[in-house]
Amino acid sequence: MRDHADHYETQAMGVFSECHTSDPQRAQKLLIRMSPSWGRCTCLWLALEAQNKRFIAHSGVQSLLTQIWCGELSVENTYWKVLVCMVFFPLIYTGFLSFRCDEDIQKEAERTEQQKRAKDSRQTNTKNKQNSRGSSQTSEIKPLNCGSRLMKFFHSPQVKFYWNIASYFGFLWLFAVVLMIDFQTFPSWRELLLYVWLGSLVCEEVRQLYHDFDGSGFRKKAKMYIKDVWNILDVLSIVLFIAGLVCRLNTSDTLFYIGKVILCIDFIIFCLRLMAIFTISRTLGPKIIIVRRMMTDLFFFMFLLSIWVVAYGVAKQGILIQNEHRLDWIFRGAVYEPYLILFGNLPTDIDNTQFDMNSCSLNATDPLKPKCPILSEDNMPVFPVWLTVILLCVYLLFTNILMLNLLIAILSYTFQEVQDNTDTIWKFQRYELIKEYHSRPALPPPFILISHLIIFIKGVFVRSPAQGHQCFRRELEESEEKKLLSWEAFMKDNYLSSTRQDENHSVEHRIQDTAEKVKEMSELLERDQKMVSSRMAKRLTKLEEQVTEALRWIMDAMKSQGYQSKLEPPLLTSKSIDRDDGESSGQETEDEKPPHTYARQLQYPGSNVTRFPVPEEKVSWETNFTSYLPSVYNQQESDNSTDASALDKYRNPGGRTGIRGKGALKSLGPNNTIHPILTRWRDGERTVLEFLAVWKDAEKCYCLPGGKNRQKPKTFYVQF
Structure with missing residues (x-):
């Protein structure tokens, strides 16, 4: 539950921060709006009931509280100006003290001036309508008269507070x-x-x-x-x-x-x-919070300290005094004197060298003197001095050194702990004081009796309804509430989108993405390494076969020239013996063949069109390749515009080539060609068959003659 509460607290502060950044006035309305869904409660009241100190300490909430605290006075007024006007109140008519209404009038005047400039620059009609609305709103704001200024000034919670402070000091003085x-x-x-x-x-x-x-x-x-x-x-x-x-x-x-x-x-x-x-006070308020927390710590510390005080006091009183019946002197000896020892007042009655017969009463007959200890025949105390001195030393060791240093450590820890959160706690407790003086009558004690009498007459005899506190609770009209809630929903979406974007750009998210990419790259490298190793083995096998063939040819050539060697010729392993059982003759299988030959070139043959890079593992159409976006190339057409559905229909059966379109061909799909095969026998015995071939520079090889044919090809034989 605590985790969920912290999560929603963070979300609430984020949404309110977004609203306050966009429009502070609307954000304040969200705080004091009475919600029917929550029993006509406000967001501010719910935060106070939930003890949500972080939300109350938000700058937007504090600006609302400061505005309520100043009342109709401007927030920019310094406290010394308010104090001077409290003594010389006619100064409020001279402009020495600014009111919020004056600031609103000034803002409206500046807005009207901007609207006039906008009209002069020939803006759209929509903006002109908005200008007319603004002028109508400007006419609604009227300056305060003399009586209104005086009433607004003395009904300000800030002024009430200062008058009540002066009144309370007067009460204490009296x-x-x-x-x-x-x-x-x-x-x-x-x-x-x-x-x-x-x-x-x-x-x-x-x-x-x-x-x-x-x-x-x-x-x-x-x-x-x-x-x-x-x-x-x-x-x-x-x-x-x-x-x-x-x-x-x-x-x-x-x-x-x-x-x-x-x-x-x-x-x-x-x-x-x-x-x-x-x-x-921003300075003294947090210190009072610290003092209250320290008083709690001091209470529990005094409980521990009282154990040592009472233990030593009772033991000392029992050793020194025999049967003391006076309760006041029992309390002095068992509690009061051991407590004074903490502050350096060492006792003199535990040492025989400082004993004075005149400082005590033998039978406790003198109520102003303590009872004398047990005396010997020569009127000297008989208690063991060594024991009382040891008890005093142990008592001083544990109380003055151990316990007092423990108290200092406790108070230091409390100060450090509270100091980090005093500003938040002070802002939270500030609400109660502002609420108290907002609802308090304007007159200070004892003149406040007049206000109480007026309130009593209105409530009992006139029965007038109590005035609502719209600064803390406000019920909006239905249309205004719908607009406010829609704006809040829009701000919420903005906050959530920005939060997701921040999470995507956060260090943790980047580390996670990097880890996934590294894992994917390691898998690809392992796969490529396996493919490279298999290809290398095949190439070595081919090289070995070629070397074997070459050596055999050299040996045969040497033998044909009549060269003989004194040693026996080395045994050369044949292909069939060295080759594994699973391999066929020197040719590669279809799965082992490279995916393309000419399509692996960077540029399309006979052009400057660059192919889209396609790794070998992505050539197959069965492999997913979402980023594959090749360019379209049609050599025999002026433009490269081709229907996308036709391009998806006719695809290279060998896989991806890094380019789309017809290329050097005339049409998509199968392009029929005719290749005439012209053969002849070299001699009449028909031992050698010759055929006609054409050398092509593009392919760098001999090809059969022929060309493209749009009709369906047919196979026929002609003998001549």
Whole structure:
């Protein structure tokens, strides 16, 4: 399943990359289009549900998220321009800050100018119609007025985020002032403002819990809310604040102080919640992800470390102290002091030379001093010093050297592992923050209570339907959806064809093709080697026979001249004895004969026409030769155009010759000839029969006289 998931993930990213390269606007529509086949879900939502981080990290998806994050503001605006306009908002009317609508108007103006130039160059009517359509679209885009610019600016998720950061820092500052300076018996105006501020945060958390962004239902929304770590911190901080507030409003001094302690701890959690704000930052966001992973590793490491701490602490406490009943001092001796040893705070009570009677209590009567160890008659400790020192050395060896270096190695490995994927993980988690601030009201806390009141009145009394988030979910018209899906199918085919082409040109495919070709060539070489060896043996046999005949002729000639040798003549092996049983007389069989004689020449006789190269193993028509494309040659015709069906019908019975057509002949198929045979007897005794022959320069041989005849030949005899 994982392999199939990775395969389809790669295919989806490839198709979307092809679409985004061709048309980014249409590609973004594919991401937010609600598909009826998948329960009115979008491709973006399906990728998020499948935890497909690679797809979300795609540049096309990130450009869509960046566009949503900026709202109606231009993506090209720097953050310092946005911050300046937040303080001096009249600057948005001066062109200091650009809006997306302004860019669209500028693009349409440039397009209109190009269309005018196209009209001047007398283009086709079809293009003129397209120009008229473009002008009609240009008229639909209107510039933003003053009120629209102000509303678009403050409703941008980016601006909401900056205002909420400023508001959260103000909340923490007010919280710190109340805890350190203005925490009185009766709440002051600062503390009351802090309560109102926290109430606005509580209302916002309730709105986020009940706000159905994706239309998935309250139960699923609640599960998704609980799974988020930052939401858990929000709930925990609110619960602790309420608990501290209840204790703080009590008249008892003890509960009053307990309430303050709880609020101080709650302040720590609120400060930790501040890290979630910086997840949008490209620099700090990945670092926060690394810190979260390291905290998980640190938790499991502390479990291993606690074994050594408790083991040493309990052993030391039992050796030094006799029957300590105070729980706080038991915890100090068994856990707290061994833990401080990790940071270099070495104990002084394990060595007799550093013992001080005034630093301990004999019977544990002083609650501010630890109990004294077992003492001798001269008030000196009796515990074995050598044992306590050895235990301390072993404890330092395993904790300060082994365990701490193990922790460094674990954190280094986690950093290296996460660092390679932090950009992908950060881009994936960035979606949740953008979605949160896109649906968040424009006013920051505590002024957000006004927005909550308006939302409550609209939902309960007016019962107006909730506004849809078309930036994340969009339902297209039927005609527009058909065009978009057909374009997507076309892009998919382009991607698949390019993928196949890349595979064909890939190194692996080339290696495979080369291996197949090498294998085929090796087979051909082996076959040719066998044929060459058999031919060589036949040629050697013929040469041997010729040499034997020549030697016999020389010997006979010498004998006829009267030459005699003192030695016996050598025995020359005859043909019939040397030849194998399977061979016939010196002539070759039909299978052993070469395929052609004159057709093996490079050029056709009497012309400059070059033959198509045909290997000997491809001469036979029974052998497959797909690349065989010979030229057509008709010597007696001005053009070489011949019907292809006729050429396929009449083929050389001896096999492929590397050329097609009539050649030097007059017609395709059989060309009838008449060869008269003229013979005579040389003498009256009829011992020698002579015949008439003609020498032909083309064939370099004697031939019978005669010529071509279009009629069917007949055999007849004439005697004269």
